[in-house]
Amino acid sequence: MRQNDKNFLYFGIPYALFFFGVLALTLAYSKSELHMALTANYSPAMDLFFRYFTEMGASIPYVMVGVLLLYRFRASLYLLGSLLIGALITNGLKRIFSIPRPKTYFSGNFPDVVLHQVEGVGVHAWNSFPSGHTTAAFAMMACIALMANNKYVSMLCIVLAVLAGYSRIYLSQHFAEDVLAGSFVGFTCALALYPMFRKMNVPGGWADESLRSVVRRNENHQN
Template structure:
């Protein structure tokens, strides 16, 4: 397994996504949702209610502002670009599919773990925006750190955000899995695009220097 934190994140994300896709192929939407929610308790209800907020857009705003303040401008720009790009994809898909959330999808009294005041219905289930944001941020931070510990912390924090969306009855497994894919792929594209931009910029600068350098005069 690669020692590079960015590659390490990609490897873990790929394994997780492939595993979840296999589960989705083997079990129905209802079965996978119910099985993922096999245990509930007041402590976890409270913990996940707060933890799920790590996938909220305000967290990205705080991170971007923080990186600008400490003069990590490139990372701030990449984080913001990833958030906007992945968020646009999510909103387009939500409008296209108009998929019901679990509370709307299930018949009344079918599922007993919906949390009063937290779980809500509606038709914006697919894909999960919180999961997308969590994985987009986690991936981008992992691509820009030299510490494996930071990478693994970001990865598992994103995983817990994704699971919290199912636990809280806000999304199905397919919504969360798709959110993971969108978040990770968006980060890869933005990070690669930024690096390509830097390479082209350096090439143009070197070309300009070579053009401006006067030819040697022989004596």
């Protein structure tokens, strides 16, 4: 096993614990009970944190694609491919199931329940399963963990991915099962495309270059 594959265990093993732990909770409790339990504790500081941290599954993954262009083309393509395939799968499942989000679910089944709302966050009504933000966050973090040759980076990545997933529950945009499914899609996409990333590791090939190296070479030719 390659060293960076071993380092990925520091992401993969905690993810397995997270996955089966959340799965057990979804089987033991109803979606309403579990959602209320997971959103029972909140504060202004947590509101502010999760309002912005949820971008880990929105704009930040695609910003990271751009950043990686400055590092290696193959790294950027690997992340972009994982994100796009994950988005296609997630959006397809959303259309198939068309499950109500917490706002719609609780208003229809438990009208007396008032969900905590974070100021400045628009709460969606439908297409709850699975969570697209969670898919993107786990795809990005799993890709980074696989590419990194550092166990501490892998551990940081799984923490950030789980927090991004929980942000969707905290903001009442998704239920726990939505986050669980989204995490699996993102994680699986990153794993499935990893062999392609490794095959593109050809020294001197175009995939081994970066946007910086291309610009630098063009400047040298002009001079």
